[in-house]
Amino acid sequence: MNHYRALRRELAKRFAGRGVVHLEGGKPVSRNFDVDYAFRQNSDFLYLTGVEESGCHLVLDGSREILLVPRVDAHHRVWEGHVPGPAEAKKLFGVDRVMYADELKKALGSKRPVPAALVRDALDEMRAVKTEGELALMRRANKISGDAHVDVMRRARPGMREYELQAMFDSACVKAGLKHLAYPSIVAAGVHGAVLHYRKNDAVLKSGDLLLIDAGAELGGYAADITRTFPINGKFTRRQRDVYSIVLAAQKECIAHARPGVISADLHVRSMRVIAEGLKDLGLLRGETDGLVEGGAVRLFYPHGLTHMLGLDVHDVTGGKKRVLPNPTKVPVRFVAKLEPGFVITMEPGIYFIEALLKDPVLRRKHKDSVDFAKADSYLDFGGIRIEDDVVIRAGGPPENLTSVPKEIDAVEAACAR
């Protein structure tokens, strides 16, 4: 409660004397007649209040703070059960004053509202740096999600379908009290591992293939975002080991270098270099590493970002206008930020063998000197490997890794042992 109050005070302070801050919470979204989509509170609203009910508002005016809750009738209670009224909400959420949402005009009074875009930007600035209270939630969300990953590794068997593993993951999280996933789980066996946002999750697991699972639950709205890739029969093949080792080396090197002051885009380039070197060792790429990175050949095998911010949104706010930076690298990178203590970011390099890229005639012509396409074709049954941990940037040292799911080859095989 004090945690949320401190954040509201901080926001109100930023706009002191400049008008009244009004935030509207999330509203239910209809799926079809009488059925709504599962409700998830607006992240800014959750950040400032912890309130998970729909239909609320928040008004901040200097030291005055008002939470507005929906007025419900007996009919609503018949279907939806109890909804806290003002007196109860005041105690529950620790706000100075609670009114009904239909009294919004009165709550706002005659003062000018602060433009929503300014409020949004201030919240982007604040949300980027996590407080210890937020980190405690994120640690727990990661631990439970991580345990669910280990559960899936232990129980996966050839012949199962991807959705059975999806259900195992969900079940482990829900049993531990995390009722909501942070994003739709990607459970991708074999070649499906090369589909970056694979969502079908219905293929059969085959012995000898890899299983890539990207899944995380949220606690108090705070997300975990974890990916592991493991052998379905419990033992990596030589070829899988070789590719896996490259991805793991790239990830570990980037984590070791994730310090305050470092530009995220530079870390991405660092991961591309490790991957380029590794793919050269495997004979898939040839030439100078700089040329492979800047010319885009590496991107045929690693076509996504290394990192993004993590928080109440799985791809979280990037810190507001004051933190916008030009991309200092020669490669196209979407997330460019100077890392600060309290940032939580993902570290998720990968290598994939994607038919849509490797069979593209234009790309084949463009990169014919850099890529051994005949060799790459022999990997088209491979799928992909991604390893993703969530880390907290810390002052004066290495980051704190929130994710403790096994990732070393021996440890993954031990977790899969049957």
Ligand SMILES: [Mn+2]
């Ligand atoms: Mn991610």
